[in-house]
Amino acid sequence: MIEQEKYTLNDGHLIPKIGLGTFQIRGYEGVEQILTAIQSGYRLLDTSTNYDSEGAVGEAIRRSGIPRSNFFVTTKLPGKYHHFEDALKMIEESLLRTGLSYFDLYLIHWPLPKRDNYVEAWKALIAAKKRGLVRSIGVSNFEEDHLDKIIQETGVIPAINQNEIHPYWPQEKLLKINKKYGILTEAWSPLGRGSKELEESLIQNIAQKYGKDTGQIILRWQVERGIIPIVKATSPEHQRRNIDIFDFSLSSEEINKITALKQENGRVDNQDPNEYEEFV
Template identity: 75%
Template sequence: MNLDRLYELNDGHLLPKVGLGTYQIRGYQGVDQILSAIQSGYRLLDTSTNYDSEGAVGEAIRRSGVPRSEFYVTTKLPGQYHHFDDALQIIEESLLRLGLDYLDLYLIHWPLPKRDTYVEAWQALIEAKKRGLVRSIGVSNFEKEHLDKIIAITGVTPAVNQNEIHPYWPQESLVATNQEYGIVTEAWSPLGRGSSELSEPVIVNLAEKYGKDTGQIILKWHLQRHILPVVRTISPQHQRNNLDIFDFTLTEDEVSQITNLESVDGRIDDQDPKEYEEFG
């Protein structure tokens, strides 16, 4: 893969600039859908214990004929396993489900600050990396206060923070915080998950200008903000289109126009990381 299509993490490892999300992609049908994406060129595969798609991801990798070394596999720690020993065991369980010897990236899925065990969970991820179970470690849905706390206590900065980011919820402050820490920002639901963002006039006009579809315009907006979008799609055509975004550049003003679509109630499911209880 071309180096200009990779982000370098603060630990020296690399990640492709666009990833495949596997939420609600599972079973044998899921294997076929992931295989299609691999054939289209995806190498960053993002799953989670909570998605129940780890088995499908692992099987698709084995069937693909592509060497394991070419993949960047991510999975995530569920909230019920934040305690140190539990976290290490579920990481091992994820490897067994995937049929892999190591993970490229492992994330704490949610901070769950009301339970306040995310520092212990982070300490477990640090240990998992030392043991060679994981190459890079990071977090998901962490706000500035959560990042500050784990870094201050452990001295270890996450390589990645995966957050809800899309035109209605651009998260400028959090993206800036991640960048200050040298953390790569990943975006989940980067296209807004069934929202009207794909039909916003400013995005439609830009699609016409550049000869792209509206999804490609939004994904390019992410890249030009130095964000890694993790896109879930089962359509082979959309899978290919989502990778075909490296041959044009939005102007700074056009990036700002999309960012200005921000809405005060822009979150998809109103999942505030300061309040959200994954197993409430």
């Protein structure tokens, strides 16, 4: 088992530097897949009400035999529950689904600015934290305007902003904005979700140099930039490889070259947070 390094969030809580994403990991098979990841050393488990995997995450934690306090569990608020009371009830419902007494991190999944209820949702997360339902609160897919608005309205800064980040979409501007506020950045689809990034000759050459695979190079590039990659893997082999990225470092030149792979339309599924209407 690989012991993970950790970051300190702006509220003082510790979070592992890599996490397991559980999108499309569900049911009894999902429980087994999460268990193998736990056995490989994963302690940051990222789920969402929209992923339908909250129950599997909770059951895997119970079956692992490892104390709850050793895990960092994240879930997310769906867009249809952005109103204050709805959001609080959904947080409670997610706790019931997982069988946990608290979440380490709770995120607003998407800002949905066309509906413009995300400030109300953020106020609900603040209230949930005060009630002890969650320990840290944050957002997902928020851009500068969305961050500015919730901070100005409430005075509360998110601990995390989880965004789409991979070599074709490196999010340099957003990283600077998050750092300005002291917000830690997480990456969803950190490998580009089956894109050609894993086949880039530049990344292949770097992988050969370090005796790693291209996925490990991309994940290390994320960590070197101060980002927590949330990576989905169902096979034990892939899970072990993804977490085995803490025994080498990339040079500044290598990091810059990978970042320079950025593409104008680099998003994996054209999900612009200012336009995207979250599935509900």
